[in-house]
Amino acid sequence: MAKAESKRSGAALLVAGKSGADEQVNGAAELPVPGVRAAKASTTREATSRRSTESEVYDDGTNTFFWRAHTLTVLFILTCALVYVTLLEETPQDTAYNTKRGIVASILVFLCFGVTQAKDGPFSRPHPAYWRFWLCVTVVYELFLIFILFQTVQDGRLFMKYIDPKLGVPLPERDYGGNCLIYDPGNTTDPFHNIWDKMDGFVPAHFLGWYIKTLMIRDWWMCMIISVMFEFLEYSLEHQLPNFSECWWDHWIMDVLVCNGLGIYCGMKTLGWLSMKPYQWQGLWNIPTYKGKIKRIAFQFTPYSWVKFEWRPASNLRRWLAVLGIIFMFLLAELNTFYLKFVLWMPPEHYLVLLRLVFFVNVGGVAMREIYDFMDDPKFHKKLGQQAWLVAAITVTEFLIVVKYDPNTIMLPIPFFITQCWILGILLIFTWTLWRFFIRDITLRYKETRRRKQENSAERERPPGNSNSNPVTVSGRSKLNGNTDTVRHRKS
Numbered sequence: 474m475a476k477a478e479s480k481r482s483g484a485a486l487l488v489a490g491k492s493g494a495d496e497q498v499n500g501a502a503e504l505p506v507p508g509v510r511a512a513k514a515s516t517t518r519e520a521t522s523r524r525s526t527e528s529e530v531y532d533d534g535t536n537t538f539f540w541r542a543h544t545l546t547v548l549f550i551l552t553c554a555l556v557y558v559t560l561l562e563e564t565p566q567d568t569a570y571n572t573k574r575g576i577v578a579s580i581l582v583f584l585c586f587g588v589t590q591a592k593d594g595p596f597s598r599p600h601p602a603y604w605r606f607w608l609c610v611t612v613v614y615e616l617f618l619i620f621i622l623f624q625t626v627q628d629g630r631l632f633m634k635y636i637d638p639k640l641g642v643p644l645p646e647r648d649y650g651g652n653c654l655i656y657d658p659g660n661t662t663d664p665f666h667n668i669w670d671k672m673d674g675f676v677p678a679h680f681l682g683w684y685i686k687t688l689m690i691r692d693w694w695m696c697m698i699i700s701v702m703f704e705f706l707e708y709s710l711e712h713q714l715p716n717f718s719e720c721w722w723d724h725w726i727m728d729v730l731v732c733n734g735l736g737i738y739c740g741m742k743t744l745g746w747l748s749m750k751p752y753q754w755q756g757l758w759n760i761p762t763y764k765g766k767i768k769r770i771a772f773q774f775t776p777y778s779w780v781k782f783e784w785r786p787a788s789n790l791r792r793w794l795a796v797l798g799i800i801f802m803f804l805l806a807e808l809n810t811f812y813l814k815f816v817l818w819m820p821p822e823h824y825l826v827l828l829r830l831v832f833f834v835n836v837g838g839v840a841m842r843e844i845y846d847f848m849d850d851p852k853f854h855k856k857l858g859q860q861a862w863l864v865a866a867i868t869v870t871e872f873l874i875v876v877k878y879d880p881n882t883i884m885l886p887i888p889f890f891i892t893q894c895w896i897l898g899i900l901l902i903f904t905w906t907l908w909r910f911f912i913r914d915i916t917l918r919y920k921e922t923r924r925r926k927q928e929n930s931a932e933r934e935r936p937p938g939n940s941n942s943n944p945v946t947v948s949g950r951s952k953l954n955g956n957t958d959t960v961r962h963r964k965s
Contacts (some may be wrong), residue, residue, distance in 0.1 A: 486925045490681075518550075520864065526891070527740075527779070527780050527781075528748060528750070528752055528778045528779040528780075529752070529778075530752040530753075530777065530778040531752065531753045531754065532753075532754040532755075533754065533755050533756055533759060535755070535756025535757075535758075535759060537756060537757065537758070538569050539600070539757075540600075542589055542602075543589065544589045544590070547585055547588070548587050548589075551582065551585050555648055557894060558568070558578075567933060569635070573635065580613055582799070583609060583612075584606060584609045584610070584613075584615065585609060586609075587605055587606065587609030587612075588605050588606050588609065589602070589605075591605040591608055591609060591824050592859065593605065593657070594608065594839050594843070594858070594860055595839060595842045595843060595846065596838070596839055596842070597859070598774065598775065598777045599773050599774050604839060607832075607835045607836050607839070608839075608859065608860055608863075609859075609865070610832065610836075611832075611836050611860065611863040611867065612863065614832065614867060615863055615866055615867050615870060618867060618870040618871060618874060619699075619870060621874055622870060622873055622874050622877065626877070626878050626879075628876075629817070629874075629878065630817060630818060633817055633818070633819070637823070637825070639727060639823075640817075640819060640823070641818060643818050644816060644818055644820050645818075660738065671740065675821075676727070676732055678830075679728060679732035679733060679736070679844075679955050680732045680733075680735055680736045682736065682830070683696070683700065683732065683733045683736030683737055683740070684736040684737075684739050684740045684743075685740075685834050685837075685838075686699075686740070686803075687736065687737050687741060687744070687745065688740050688744065688783070688838065689741075689782065689837050689838045689841045690799075690841060691744055691782035692784055693737065693781055693842075694801070694879075695784065695796070696737045696740070696799065697737065698800060699731060699800055699804065700728075700729055700733040700734075700737070702800070702804055703804060703807055704724045704725065704728060704729060706804060706807075706808065707719065707724065708724070708891070709887060709891045709894075709895065710808075710887075712885060712887070712888065713882050713883070714811055714812070714815055714882075716785075716811065717811070728822075744781075747775075747776060747779045748779050748781050750775075750779070752776075752777065752778045752779070754777070755769065757769050757770070775932065776820040780845075781848075782841075782845050784796055784845075784848075787909060789910070790906075790910040791848075792848060792907065795844070795848050795911065797902075799841075799844065800870055802865060803870060804863040805824025805868055806868045806871075808872075809872055810826070810829070810830075812875040812882075813829075813871055813875060814875065814881075815875075815879065815882070816874070816875050816878035816879040816882075817874075817878070822940060827882060833864075836860055836863075836864055837857075837864065838858040839861075840858070840860045840861040840863075840865075841861075842858075842865040843857065843858025843859075843860055844857070844858070844861050846858070847861070872930075
């Protein structure tokens with residue numbers, strides 16, 4: 474449980490190594506030991522540049538009872554529970570009930586193992602065990618999806634009845650289109666009834682969802698692109714799912730501008746506060762006043778430190794493709810929410826739909842941090858994080874369930890004009906990628922090489938009396954790489 478920390482000489486303050494919306498700093502700072510080799514100094518420079526976007530954290534290093542793993546305690550409690558079931562409880566004669574209880578008990582034992590023994594992730598607040606719990610829940614959910622994928626369509630929908638007897642019944646989809654008049658003069662009682670009809674529980678859910686997504690992605694442009702792209706997807710797929718059919722003002726005013734836009738704005742303001750907030754941590758029992766203790770308990774549910782994400786998608790081809798992949802997976806996960814309800818016959822207000830959203834809220838932030846670390850510091854993070862790997866597998870598995878359970882809906886032909894729009898968009902992205910990372914670089918290298926040759930030829934043609942001037946020029950390679958180092962030509 475102890476955090477990787479670095480001490481400043483002559484001070485009791487500890488610069489923490491965990492960061493995030495409880496995140497960990499990647500690599501401890503170097504101690505000022507005399508005689509450090511040049512390789513170690515190079516590592517220090519890399520770590521310093523890596524921490525340029527990370528907030529500075531001060532911690533007194535107190536490790537209380539709260540931070541310990543308690544592996545023996547959990548094992549003892551688990552053993553007592555199993556002994557009670559075996560020796561003191563009479564097993565019911567209900568096969569279905571015993572089957573459900575056995576599955577739940579197996580999951581709980583696995584969660585107990587994971588909470589105490591699983592690998593820690595990048596977040597540490599409110600407690601590392603909290604994030605290990607959600608990692609184990611991710612594994613259980615992926616195994617559940619794999620089980621559903623291997624069933625027939627009838628058996629899969631029938632299995633949902635074991636979870637809730639109300640499920641397994643086809644439900645009509647609500648059409649949000651129809652009358653799109655903002656002001657309906659024909660309805661004298663309430664001419665704005667169309668607006669009030671759309672003001673259901675999904676309006677605050679939209680706002681809250683995009684507020685949390687902004688805290689995950691931490692970039693205004695990426696959030697807006699995903700928000701607008703999903704509305705285009707709803708336009709493109711409304712022939713498959715009726716509830717994608719919405720009024721134009723529902724798409725662009727209520728969703729993009731009001732709900733999504735306001736959620737993104739509030740999220741960016743929160744990000745600004747978290748990036749400027751001082752992170753000074755002190756043990757609870759080291760705080761003298763009760764007010765300070767209460768404040769410390771409240772701040773336990775805030776980030777340990779903060780990392781500002783700088784995606785820089787146009788910096789190189791690898792980051793550009795990674796950002797495109799993140800946007801694609803976000804959109805696919807959003808679509809899975811609607812298609813899973815459709816193929817598994819779950820009403821939108823069912824608690825399983827809400828639990829899935831709560832699940833993604835807790836695991837999405839960890840996954841995004843692991844993806845960013847993998848992109849930003851591949852030398853230190855040589856493989857994709859465990860939570861990010863599982864979230865990607867879950868998103869793909871959910872889509873495969875949709876394809877298997879209702880291929881007729883998925884394969885409904887897209888209208889020709891919509892197909893043309895998507896082909897045009899894909900071609901524009903492909904053309905820009907080709908120009909930005911291939912043609913542009915080749916052209917710049919050619920121009921720089923040609924200019925250097927002209928300067929070298931002019932240098933050779935100078936009179937011998939001017940040979941000591943030592944002109945300084947910038948190399949083409951350094952300019953392309955964003956480096957301002959200069960190269961001196963040899964004297965004539």
